[in-house]
Amino acid sequence: xxxxxxxxxxxxxxxxxxxxxxxxxxxxxxxxxxxxxxxxxxxxxxxxxxxxxxxxxxxxxxxxxxxxxxxxxxxxxxxxxxxxxxxxxxxxxxxxxxxxxxxxxxxxxxxxxxxxxx
Numbered sequence: 599x600x601x602x603x604x605x606x607x608x609x610x611x612x613x614x615x616x617x618x619x620x621x622x623x624x625x626x627x628x629x630x631x632x633x634x635x636x637x638x639x640x641x642x643x644x645x646x647x648x649x650x651x652x653x654x655x656x657x658x659x660x661x662x663x664x665x666x667x668x669x670x671x672x673x674x675x676x677x678x679x680x681x682x683x684x685x686x687x688x689x690x691x692x693x694x695x696x697x698x699x700x701x702x703x704x705x706x707x708x709x710x711x712x713x714x715x716x
Contacts (some may be wrong), residue, residue: 602637609646611637619649623684631654631689636702648702650693656708658682 602611617630635651662679665672690706697704 607639607641609638609640611635618689618692618696619688623688624681625683631692633693648700650697650702650704651707652690652693652705653707653712654686656710658686659706659708 599611599613602608603614613635614632615636617632620631622628622629633650634653635649637649637651638647639649653675657679661683662676665676689705693704696702
């Protein structure tokens with residue numbers, strides 16, 4: 599958020615201002631996905647662009663690896679990670695379709711981007 603406040607290319611931003619409906623393959627129901635940020639940027643030529651941005655750990659974007667030892671704890675962690683992976687895929691697909699219809703761009707920010715300059 600400090601970056602958004604201090605960047606000259608960011609005209610405006612807000613957090614969790616709206617939701618995108620998505621279908622969960624886990625419970626076969628419709629849900630509301632509140633995106634982390636909507637950001638309006640401007641480039642050197644003055645062209646404005648709207649962005650829908652989600653902040654997630656990179657581990658949530660990758661299919662979880664099956665644990666080598668299926669202890670209670672490792673099984674619980676694996677099931678949680680698998681559920682998050684499936685839900686995030688559904689949310690991100692819905693967000694991409696929404697952004698495509700609205701002329702926006704969709705992006706996912708991970709710790710790799712945030713801590714790149716540190």
